[in-house]
Amino acid sequence: MDRRNSIKAMFLGTVSAGVFLEACKSEKTTVAAVSDADRMQEEKDYLVKINAEPKFFDEHEMATITVLGDIIMPKDATSGSASEAKVPEFIEFIVKDMPEHQIPVRGGLRWLDLHSFNKHGKSFVSCTHEQQIGIVDEIAYPKKAKPEVAQGVSFFNKMRDLVTTGFYTSEIGVKDLGYMGNQPNQWNGVPDDVLKHHGLAYTEKELKECISF
Amino acid sequence: MSDFQVKVAPKKYDAIIVGSGAGGGMAAYVLAKAGLKVCLLEAGPDYDPAKNSAQLKNPWDSPRRGASSKYRPFGEFDGCYWGWEIDGEPYTQTKGSDHFEWWRARMVGGRTNHWGRISLRFGPRDFKRHSIDGLGDDWPIGYEDVKPYYDKIDRLIGVYGTNEGLENDPDGIFLPPPKPRLHELMFKKAATGINIPVIPSRLSILTKKINDERGACFYCGQCNRSCKVYGDFSSSSVLVKPAVLTGNVDLITGAMAREVLTDKEGKAVGISYVNKSDKQEYQINAKVVILGASTCETARLLLNSKSQKHPNGLANSSGVVGHYLHDSTGAALGGVIPNLMGRKRYNEDGVGGMHVYTPWWLDNKKLDFPRGYHIEYWGGMSQPSYGFGMGTQGLNGKFQVNGKTKEEGGYGSSLKEDVRFFYGATVGMGGRGEAVPRFENHCKIDPDVVDKYGIPVLKFDCKNSEYEIKQAKHMKETFREIMHEMGAVITWGDQDDASNNYGLSNPGNIIHEAGTVRMGNDKKTSALNAWGQAHDCKNLFCVDGSVFTSQADKNITWTILALSMRTSEYILDQLQKQNL
Numbered sequence A: 001m002d003r004r005n006s007i008k009a010m011f012l013g014t015v016s017a018g019v020f021l022e023a024c025k026s027e028k029t030t031v032a033a034v035s036d037a038d039r040m041q042e043e044k045d046y047l048v049k050i051n052a053e054p055k056f057f058d059e060h061e062m063a064t065i066t067v068l069g070d071i072i073m074p075k076d077a078t079s080g081s082a083s084e085a086k087v088p089e090f091i092e093f094i095v096k097d098m099p100e101h102q103i104p105v106r107g108g109l110r111w112l113d114l115h116s117f118n119k120h121g122k123s124f125v126s127c128t129h130e131q132q133i134g135i136v137d138e139i140a141y142p143k144k145a146k147p148e149v150a151q152g153v154s155f156f157n158k159m160r161d162l163v164t165t166g167f168y169t170s171e172i173g174v175k176d177l178g179y180m181g182n183q184p185n186q187w188n189g190v191p192d193d194v195l196k197h198h199g200l201a202y203t204e205k206e207l208k209e210c211i212s213f
Numbered sequence B: 001m002s003d004f005q006v007k008v009a010p011k012k013y014d015a016i017i018v019g020s021g022a023g024g025g026m027a028a029y030v031l032a033k034a035g036l037k038v039c040l041l042e043a044g045p046d047y048d049p050a051k052n053s054a055q056l057k058n059p060w061d062s063p064r065r066g067a068s069s070k071y072r073p074f075g076e077f078d079g080c081y082w083g084w085e086i087d088g089e090p091y092t093q094t095k096g097s098d099h100f101e102w103w104r105a106r107m108v109g110g111r112t113n114h115w116g117r118i119s120l121r122f123g124p125r126d127f128k129r130h131s132i133d134g135l136g137d138d139w140p141i142g143y144e145d146v147k148p149y150y151d152k153i154d155r156l157i158g159v160y161g162t163n164e165g166l167e168n169d170p171d172g173i174f175l176p177p178p179k180p181r182l183h184e185l186m187f188k189k190a191a192t193g194i195n196i197p198v199i200p201s202r203l204s205i206l207t208k209k210i211n212d213e214r215g216a217c218f219y220c221g222q223c224n225r226s227c228k229v230y231g232d233f234s235s236s237s238v239l240v241k242p243a244v245l246t247g248n249v250d251l252i253t254g255a256m257a258r259e260v261l262t263d264k265e266g267k268a269v270g271i272s273y274v275n276k277s278d279k280q281e282y283q284i285n286a287k288v289v290i291l292g293a294s295t296c297e298t299a300r301l302l303l304n305s306k307s308q309k310h311p312n313g314l315a316n317s318s319g320v321v322g323h324y325l326h327d328s329t330g331a332a333l334g335g336v337i338p339n340l341m342g343r344k345r346y347n348e349d350g351v352g353g354m355h356v357y358t359p360w361w362l363d364n365k366k367l368d369f370p371r372g373y374h375i376e377y378w379g380g381m382s383q384p385s386y387g388f389g390m391g392t393q394g395l396n397g398k399f400q401v402n403g404k405t406k407e408e409g410g411y412g413s414s415l416k417e418d419v420r421f422f423y424g425a426t427v428g429m430g431g432r433g434e435a436v437p438r439f440e441n442h443c444k445i446d447p448d449v450v451d452k453y454g455i456p457v458l459k460f461d462c463k464n465s466e467y468e469i470k471q472a473k474h475m476k477e478t479f480r481e482i483m484h485e486m487g488a489v490i491t492w493g494d495q496d497d498a499s500n501n502y503g504l505s506n507p508g509n510i511i512h513e514a515g516t517v518r519m520g521n522d523k524k525t526s527a528l529n530a531w532g533q534a535h536d537c538k539n540l541f542c543v544d545g546s547v548f549t550s551q552a553d554k555n556i557t558w559t560i561l562a563l564s565m566r567t568s569e570y571i572l573d574q575l576q577k578q579n580l
Helices: A003-011 A017-026 A041-052 A059-072 A087-097 A099-120 A129-139 A147-168 A171-177 A192-197 A204-209 B022-033 B129-133 B143-157 B182-193 B235-245 B295-303 B412-422 B466-486 B498-503 B557-576
Strands: B006-018 B038-041 B249-252 B255-262 B268-275 B281-291 B329-336 B356-358 B373-379 B426-433 B442-450 B456-461 B489-492 B537-542
Touching (some): A041 A087, A059 A087, A059 A099, A059 A147, A059 B412, A099 A129, A099 A147, A147 A171, B006 B022, B006 B268, B022 B038, B022 B235, B022 B557, B038 B235, B038 B281, B143 B557, B182 B466, B255 B281, B255 B295, B268 B537, B281 B557, B295 B442, B295 B456, B329 B498, B373 B466, B426 B466, B466 B489
Parallel strands (some): B006 B038, B006 B281, B038 B249, B281 B537
Antiparallel strands (some): B255 B268, B268 B281, B329 B426, B373 B426, B442 B456
16 A cells, blocks of 8 residues: 555544554555554664564464464354454554563463363464364353463463454454444434333433434 | 743733643633733643544454553553653652552643533532531632523533532533433432432533534543543634634644743743743743643642742642642442343444433531542443453353353353453443542642653642542441442442451542542632632733532532633623733
8 A cells, every 4th residue: 555545544533543554564664654644753673663563473373372262252143252352463452552461472482382282282273173172162251261260361361352353343343243333323212122121211300401413 | 951942932921821631721712812912832732522532443454453541541542642651751659658549630621621611500508518518618709600601611511411400410401411311221220229319411512513613422431531522522623723813812732831921020021931842942921821731730849849939839828739639439349240141232322422420419517528429330232342352251251152061161152152252341430520529639749750841740749538538338337238239249349347447549530539629719729719810920811620629429520610600700891901
């Protein structure tokens, strides 16, 4: 994408900062100027800096995050999977932005591989889907899990959090959730059928005083 | 440093104003409209919500998904540049004090670009608290002095609400409020059932158009990002922009004020500042100096402005500057409403804030603490951002999901089902109460530390007292009762007890700090007279939260605006009479 066009698109609000950064990278620009009218200069400089850093996760780690992500948020009848929603890319960014995630995620991924190796003689991604689910079942239920996999439970809690939040803040996830706002609207109160369902009603005072459309 | 110099601007202004937030913006507006030549200094960059707001961005429009950063503690789409910490501008704490949290905005319009737009008038009792409970001091003015200005700003800026005839929550000139949301109707039913009133909130958001310069609210629920159509009040869009359009205002951004300059007689002559972009020192002279830099920044400026005539800092012969620092009290609690789980979807954004609230409703004579608090309510099907869906494992083992009992934790399609099921069932409430201003609570100049511009920084020494702690305890008890009445399950904020002051926020955390350059009739115990004019320096005025003698349980912005307008009209009058 031509830089000038992408800046123009950005001002129109149709292209995201992420897309723009990708566009800059594909031009092999070393220092990409992030143009976001809502960000102050210090924020732009910071984003340029962390996007110029080498990738935090290596290929094997990314592959593991992708497999795990799609187990946590798989494609179903309503929406696509974590990888379709670009959750692994989100996690790569967010651990750079919030370095407190780095050790728990990296260390947890290694814990997972060792656990998998001890059980099946291979890394987590090399296991069959059934073997992967078997391992996940050991660490996905905090109350049921055995004490010897406590570190795995903590890691999985963190991955569940990151994958869930990454998924439900993506375009696919927000649509899945059915969030209908973030657009011009005229708030006319709670729909009648919803009021009725909850046994509630507006008072005459409210109907008289409040704005109606 | 042979190349060091101070550049003195040749133009002499009628007035120089430091800070472009509610106080400074209003002063610039009133003075410029009256034809005065005004210089407006702002430490941050230019900001116009129409161009710079993140309004209507989707979470996926940023790789950070709306999460907070040090640049934006309330989330990256929030309309405030900086917050608790600013690179190169430290502040320090006295050992043993509660950690004072100092929020600083650096941008045209200041904090008004992101505030909650809660626009409450102080009532008659709020100006005379000492006469009622013997604590603190009465203001040198009363509600009747400020009422005409509240009326004027209601009309000029716009605020919605309802006239309820409550003695200490005065009626105003209101636009119609929005109808309550579903969870707000539930709060209302539960609270009124136990005699806690719930009435329409009073927010400076235009539910109807009031002029051609500003659009009406279109209910995106994002006032905290600042509004591109100027449908809510920000000083940047509603005051500074029209002030600059008069042609009478020179707005200088990136100007970090260092000192108020005075002459041999002790009169203020102007401001010296550092230009952040060229790092050079500048000086601007004016007939009148007006400080609206924010409660603590204004005190810092005065304390850093020492001279032979003002050895204790400017306007500080009383020694009160920096003292009586106080913030609103705050405590909160939240949970989920099982009846809202699996709810029907519709656009519930509404305005960017609560549609209903609870004004203070009790009589302190029957309570073990002075002063009151109001309650703010939250909830609804709001836009997801970073953090959304985290901790689902804390919910899905506790509640049946679509009739199924599940094991806590999980993953896969089942987890997706859980997230959808719990969406929009979360609610919470917070109390915002009145602290008693005390001399001991203060900020002063740290003798050992300067910021990156070489300006000595503030050192805070602030502690909550029993009054505030007991208020927080009462808040928690009230919130539990309301949640219980509503059939809600508390998920956080219930564990607070005496060991952590019942969850009472640190001073500063509620960002309503006030009182450091207070007004009063006695120049021995106050820095300013009833007009916001320094007792010690007749052409120096303060127009921000620093002037407050006490601050009620009402968010202070509407009163800052009213008092700044009042002070500005007084300045016009005094200039005409050649008294300054």
